[in-house]
Amino acid sequence: MTIPHFSNFGYAVLSAQRNRSPHRLALSYRSTRSLTYAELDSRVNRTGNALLGAGVRPGERVATLLDSTLSVAENYLAQTKLGSVVCALNPYWDAATFEKIVTRIEATTFLYDAKFDDLVGRLRPRLPQVTKWLRTGGSHVVPGSIDLDELTTRASDEEPPLGAGGDDPLALFFTSGTTGLPKAVQYTHASGIAIAQGLWSDVPVLRHAALGTGPIIWGVGFIAVAAPALAAGIRLVLEDDFGPAQFLETVPREGITHISVTPSFFAELLSNPDHEAADLSSLRVAMLGGEPLLSSLQERIARRLPNLELYGYYGQTEAPYSVIGRRDNASVSDSAVGWARFGGAVRVVDSTGASVIDTLGEIQISGPHVMAGYFQQPEATADALRDGWFVGGDVGSIDAEGRLTVLGRRTDSIERGGVLTLPAQIEDAASRVDGVAEAGAIGLPVPGADPQILLVLSPEHGCELDSRAVADRLVDTLPAPSRPDHIVIVDSLPHANDGSGGQGKLLRRVLVERFGHLATSSTERS
Incomplete structure (x- = not known):
């Protein structure tokens, strides 16, 4: 059987661009090698x-x-x-x-x-x-x-x-495995091409652009970061370490214009004074996702990089870049991510499965970029793919204009006194306190009672934090059921290792393991 050229991922992403611009730089590797x-x-x-x-x-x-x-x-x-x-x-x-x-x-x-x-x-x-x-x-x-x-x-x-090509299997990428053995997420050539080519319908491509990245491309970042750069004719700048130190060296050397990182990356970068001496003026587009982008962090980024167009995105290994929105020009509110990606759809449903507006519910996603299923796991696939919609277990709301607000994992939500609180709400309030570099909030289960709330904070470089002073500040910004019972100050919060050299996703389960014993103590803030 003859495979149509443009239905094959490798051809559509690389060979087609070779035909258009054979002498254009495609890739730079560690400042030692460049390839057209x-x-x-x-x-x-x-x-x-x-x-x-x-x-x-x-x-x-x-x-x-x-x-x-x-x-x-x-x-x-x-x-x-x-x-x-x-x-x-x-x-x-x-x-x-x-x-x-x-x-x-x-x-x-x-x-x-x-x-x-x-x-x-x-x-x-x-x-x-x-x-x-x-x-x-x-x-x-x-x-x-x-x-x-x-x-x-x-x-x-x-x-x-x-x-x-087409609906044939392309790749297996793996989930983080936070609740068990990582699941194998299967993509087809068609869905991979949709991800690689479709991103630029929602994010601007600039002439002579360069997209910088590190080892995250061994995962779903291959089709969500590396392949989109090649498909669009953007020079792909590869480093084997793209943590903050390497970032500060690579951006000015390569004139990087586009990046895709987690918000935690910027929290770490801006908490260290080393960034102040670096020339980051080439940066034009930052795509931030993988965890909530707190408005307090967004403000810090804008102060340091006022010419940077900031795009928030929401997606998962099973459906990258599902929702995208410009975050720095008031087109979406501080709490919202944006709209469903071009060619896709997003909705929020209540407990009956009915779509709801301006009401907290379950987020569902559809589109050509969604996975084909979990390899050899039919039950998990049936639970995640329902009538053409991907259900990933996240909670949020959507307004009448289609703008999605993501509050976090349903399993992370904290309910007490009849009030549902998502960790991001507490973390955003805490991150606005002077001297706070990063905040992580979790609910600690208490047998026979409402959960207690733990807030773990790390200070900015050269700053000291006082837990009681922080608690007093939060009285003015959080309703009583959402205020933490315990505040702990640590040097740094635990993060998943995504291979980039910088901070990955916040590991809430590690916070539970380290500080879960506090739930058995007095509810007086510590």
């Missing part, structure tokens, strides 16, 4: 032909564990052209999780970077279903592994046969 679209496409084609030579076939699930962002970009794009299914493994898992995940997804090929030799050595005897071990980035031969680099040097740079 023609050069990048040739490298991807050679990698694809090498994979074919190693026996990788369309539809085959390839467990992929890579180190450098350049290797991720080239190998993922090569696999999408071939039609094998990219199974993007998280390098921060432990060995037991790797074994369980690779077994569950029934991968028969394991592609890995030489950095992971020791891990792979432990995994081999535990994964008998894996028949091909492909190694890259190493200078010596490892028995039982195929040297992919050696095959690549001898491979043709002609486009390999396109092996999949």
